[in-house]
Amino acid sequence: MSFNDENESATLLINCMDKKGIVASVANFISSNNGNIVSLEQHIDGLKNMFFMRVKWDIKDFKIKKEDINFEFQKECGEKFEIKWQIFFSNEKPKIALFVSKLSHCLYDILYRYYSGEWNVDIPLIISNHKDLQDIAEKFSIKYEYFPINKENKLEQEEREKELLKKHNINLVVLARYMQILSSDFVKEFPNKIINIHHSFLPAFPGARPYDAAYNRGVKIIGVTSHYVTEELDAGPIIEQDVVKVSHTDSIEDIIRKGKDLEKVVLSRSVQKHIRRKILTYNNKTIVFD
């Protein structure tokens, strides 16, 4: 679908048990109210008998007012099929906070997409446990909040971070090679709203120093994995993975360098899918619509 749709659109992400008639019911809801479907994708998990759907429609001439859609949809479709859904409107800008540490490659990549207009988002805030990248934030006039973390102050600092996120109405946290593990309490407050990039092909090499581990095992391909953060480390729903070939001629430094080129692109692609409302999670897995 075209990235720059001119008319305002609504996107509905749906999941429920599979039953006959869901597609027809939802499609009727939209077209009988004068909405024009721009794209519709559905998926059935045959093993779990679950139904998933993403539908996007032009709401320029839609007969139901935006603020009433939830109520009307529940009445006409939601109740009958016990649907869980989320609805998004194309003119609402996602508000993103970046968490960074010392490495700048993901930060530059995201800043490019933000400043060039590739992403239609707000990034009011960068949070870091180090001061290293402050000067980059300043070049681009983004607020940089420094929260040094140690065992003693971790929960307290996270409280202050959460306040900042609320103050800025952040609805997506992007860990752009943030080298700290977030506490369970923090993670629980942002379900499916924290995206991390892990520098291995999960589930291989979770945890610290995966490139060293890959080098030592003598793998011939290295990978990176973006995922929603859950309480268990590096075990959340995978959004995207990508790989690059390595060989005996690659030192650990070469592997790290090659990996960085993957990390930034895979992280940014995942953020983009999230903000285009392409992702549903279920059963610790993602459904990423096209």
Add this chain to the structure above:
Amino acid sequence: MSFNDENESATLLINCMDKKGIVASVANFISSNNGNIVSLEQHIDGLKNMFFMRVKWDIKDFKIKKEDINFEFQKECGEKFEIKWQIFFSNEKPKIALFVSKLSHCLYDILYRYYSGEWNVDIPLIISNHKDLQDIAEKFSIKYEYFPINKENKLEQEEREKELLKKHNINLVVLARYMQILSSDFVKEFPNKIINIHHSFLPAFPGARPYDAAYNRGVKIIGVTSHYVTEELDAGPIIEQDVVKVSHTDSIEDIIRKGKDLEKVVLSRSVQKHIRRKILTYNNKTIVFD
């Protein structure tokens, strides 16, 4: 979707001008007649304002008899939206003829899929302009018809080939590295029913000896392209492409060898998408549903 659906299903491939209500109308047709949608994908070409859809449903308890579906669908949906459609049923086995010349890699790959049961098809016939691969056909007890081709006898031999194809009710011709150009007359009789594998990344290097051309140009990646055959050489709708890296250390022989590994897999994947009714063509392009 699961490959081995147990119940019989129908698959509808649809295209028409985009209008409001098509998805709802088709989904209603299915669910109001007690069909259960297994998968539905739709696509809109915004530039051309064209609507495309693939929908597959379980017809075990469908209220309309198979032989009446075309009539009823036309009445309920087709007329209103001026839809063009094709319908396929899962218990109808595609009938495939293979055209080969001297190279055996694609032939072995297809024979594996046929004999191992990966493909639920009939392959009653191999046609060739050379005798080289006859012994392989004999090992697998497939009829091998030898039609030597030269400028003088070409049209006449093609007539005999067409008779054979009709006699065996062939509905898909697979050119498994067949080293002859089919005449326009032949091609016209099998629109979107002849799949070829070309050993270059089209539109680069059409025509003869593409690997030599790739070597001479010093490309760093070679590719292959499967496509439906149309009257213009190597210019039909592309079904699938894939690539492999090469370097200065690769001789032409190395490139040919690497290319063969791509050719066989890409050709077979394309045939599989065709026989699973995943492909629509429009405007010399394909829509390949997931």
Add this chain to the structure above:
Amino acid sequence: MSFNDENESATLLINCMDKKGIVASVANFISSNNGNIVSLEQHIDGLKNMFFMRVKWDIKDFKIKKEDINFEFQKECGEKFEIKWQIFFSNEKPKIALFVSKLSHCLYDILYRYYSGEWNVDIPLIISNHKDLQDIAEKFSIKYEYFPINKENKLEQEEREKELLKKHNINLVVLARYMQILSSDFVKEFPNKIINIHHSFLPAFPGARPYDAAYNRGVKIIGVTSHYVTEELDAGPIIEQDVVKVSHTDSIEDIIRKGKDLEKVVLSRSVQKHIRRKILTYNNKTIVFD
């Protein structure tokens, strides 16, 4: 390098501690005896200070007789640098035994390469713990030896298998999706001479049913790994890996099918690198020269 070199060549695979002058010494040995170097690649593992080299030279006019090369090389280069080496001559055909179980995709792929002449090897023997693939072996007139394996008879059956391998002078065992774990005793007798294909991206998902595990974890890419077999399961030196993208639309059956297309190509490429004498192992890793 060209695959079909016409003149006979020797290939030397070398490893030792890195010291000044090894390349010069070996190159002098070859050129002062009228050999012409066709290709030379060296590699230094800086962390371990180890030196590795592959050099191939035309021996048509070489002044040292083939049977004397080992002695002369030891005298001139080997002693001085404490080199470990292997030498191979291009007119010696590798003798390969295939171990198979029930799945035929790797077997077909190898048979194609054997019968089409892509590989210049002998394959006198297929060993299996099942009868399923016997008819394919018969079509191609290869001896098929059936050894059913259970806990009680395993070591005894392996003894008989080893006798057969010796009788046929087998110097490479290829496990073409052989679904039995070889005993330590068996493995020890064929160091770096047994190649296995494991259907996961190792070290992720070792052991049984890796595709199911990949499906359940929700990975977005699946992989396969070829490696030399060592006593520890799925932990030997990795020769090659490759991957393919999957998505939520892929059922376990789809994943298995996509995986098979990788398995056969990666296994065959690894065998080819082995028989072209491109692989050195060191420290449970491989050096795979170009």
Add this chain to the structure above:
Amino acid sequence: MSFNDENESATLLINCMDKKGIVASVANFISSNNGNIVSLEQHIDGLKNMFFMRVKWDIKDFKIKKEDINFEFQKECGEKFEIKWQIFFSNEKPKIALFVSKLSHCLYDILYRYYSGEWNVDIPLIISNHKDLQDIAEKFSIKYEYFPINKENKLEQEEREKELLKKHNINLVVLARYMQILSSDFVKEFPNKIINIHHSFLPAFPGARPYDAAYNRGVKIIGVTSHYVTEELDAGPIIEQDVVKVSHTDSIEDIIRKGKDLEKVVLSRSVQKHIRRKILTYNNKTIVFD
């Protein structure tokens, strides 16, 4: 090899007609003068009977002074084998000028590598035919020279650009999506010293608007190509190519966005290979050592 070699090293890039004894002669030159070879790769183009080699050695204890190496190498090896060579020392920083127009993705990618220290180079100068990216240059305190180009002033403006390049001792020009064709006169002065990124998989879609052409042809993979600029447009020696899959769901905007992610990474990788002295050109092709 390790990226951060601590000792100073010399890198020699060699080509000549293939003869017996070249490797031995060069390796002797290095080791007899107390140099330690860090890496050596050679390649023979069998069709052209040409010999190519890259050798890098530690010169900390080398007996020949840096300024005398050329003379001594010519005397000992160069004359005898009629070798053409270039020599580089690891402590000489490449001086790079960037040419840009309106798109910023390649610029950001390069700035990241420069400022993070991934590249050990100087970038004193950005030249552009538009003012759009001036503010980015200013953020990073790089001189931005604006040269608007039209048919009338082109050669004159290029003269001024060349003066600037000389003034800054530039030895590599990187066209980071520079949307102007350089004149033959300009190109001739910088043989194998201008790297361009073309946004197609050359030789497919040379010239303007390749993504539109790819969309219209319905290809299933798009690519990008980095190459040295020669007088013929988009026809110079290819350094690197890479690709990404596209489908019918991708609009032209999607294709452009996916392509940008490739362009920046491929351009930067090519520059890196150039500045690490990994590339030899011959016969309008490149030899890119590992």
